[in-house]
Amino acid sequence: MNDRLTPVPEDKFAFGLWTIGHPGRDPFGDSTRPPITTADFVRGLADIGAWGVSFHDDDLMTFGAPESERRAELDAFKKVLDETGVVCSMATTNLFWHPLFKDGAFTSNDREVRRYAIQKTLRNIDVAAELGAPTYVLWGGREGVESAASKNPADALDRYKEAMDFLCGYVKEKKYNIRFAMEPKPNEPRGDTFLPTIGHTMAFINTLEYPDMVGLNPEVAHETMAGLSFFQGVAQALWQEKLYHIDLNDQKIGRFDQDLRFGSEGIKDDFMLVRLLENSTYDGPKHFDARPYRNEWGNGVWDFARGCMRTYLALAAKAREFDQDPRVKDALAAASTPELAVSTVGAYSAAAVDQLMQEQFDVAALAARGYANETLDQLVIDRILGI
Numbered sequence: 001m002n003d004r005l006t007p008v009p010e011d012k013f014a015f016g017l018w019t020i021g022h023p024g025r026d027p028f029g030d031s032t033r034p035p036i037t038t039a040d041f042v043r044g045l046a047d048i049g050a051w052g053v054s055f056h057d058d059d060l061m062t063f064g065a066p067e068s069e070r071r072a073e074l075d076a077f078k079k080v081l082d083e084t085g086v087v088c089s090m091a092t093t094n095l096f097w098h099p100l101f102k103d104g105a106f107t108s109n110d111r112e113v114r115r116y117a118i119q120k121t122l123r124n125i126d127v128a129a130e131l132g133a134p135t136y137v138l139w140g141g142r143e144g145v146e147s148a149a150s151k152n153p154a155d156a157l158d159r160y161k162e163a164m165d166f167l168c169g170y171v172k173e174k175k176y177n178i179r180f181a182m183e184p185k186p187n188e189p190r191g192d193t194f195l196p197t198i199g200h201t202m203a204f205i206n207t208l209e210y211p212d213m214v215g216l217n218p219e220v221a222h223e224t225m226a227g228l229s230f231f232q233g234v235a236q237a238l239w240q241e242k243l244y245h246i247d248l249n250d251q252k253i254g255r256f257d258q259d260l261r262f263g264s265e266g267i268k269d270d271f272m273l274v275r276l277l278e279n280s281t282y283d284g285p286k287h288f289d290a291r292p293y294r295n296e297w298g299n300g301v302w303d304f305a306r307g308c309m310r311t312y313l314a315l316a317a318k319a320r321e322f323d324q325d326p327r328v329k330d331a332l333a334a335a336s337t338p339e340l341a342v343s344t345v346g347a348y349s350a351a352a353v354d355q356l357m358q359e360q361f362d363v364a365a366l367a368a369r370g371y372a373n374e375t376l377d378q379l380v381i382d383r384i385l386g387i
Ligand SMILES: [Mn+2]
Pocket: 139, 183, 219, 247, 289
């Protein structure tokens, strides 16, 4: 494998302010390491060859602080971006941390909370526009229930749509060059979350007033928690031209949200995902929403960040080798993989029906054929293992 494993900005790798610097707090234990300052974080990203940085409003500007203090924090961020050449690739709102969001944000039963959530988001959209972030992510962490009796789901979805339509109207009015990317998650922190999967969210987007302004930010861990194939979900999002952003990390199936280093768990799924992205038209950030192991310390957190990018580049190189391997081409032919790209019956017409109905099928022969998927899949495994 001759391809480089050291990232460069052209690879468009990005990290959130809350990721590498995550202090290791979890529901059962306090921080295990000191936080990294915003300036050190951005300089660290530049040092390791990352391209972009993303933020929640509250990561960057102190919640509830006077406007002058928030402006100073924002200006300091802009200065370090200028110094380092790191790009602000995405912005999002923290609508989950403060206790006031305990019943939801856009879908809280309390109308005041809902109005405050939209106001908080509009404020940070202005910041995103000032920083030139082209994508605004919405993860509805608190949009859900523990008690199903507590919310009429149709009302909650009406309010969710109302909020999204309002945000789109604002961006249109302001002529900001921003698109929204919604991030599904099945549960955690709520017992059940509205818009739990890629599929639910794509269907919801179709109901919006400006569906072209809203796409997806799917996350490896979130679909995997739900027991779904992230690869298949992302593939459909690409097919529907809804992949506006992506959150890469890793996750064991059936667990709490682990946000592990990309490529550290589902290596075969990750190989297929990287091959899919590399062979697609997606040219947005490869954004890591992950965090170092809680027992990591000091420079170890940067080893975590380098690992995310190194594994992505390695899998991209493996994917290229796989696609160029003549044995793979033979195995794909044996599996009739290219034949799936051939139209089945074409557009409906009476003539096409006549032709179809006259056709004789050798049912026994069709049942007796094999698809040689064992050979093909072993080539995937051999390529990953480097044998
Ligand atoms: Mn995420």
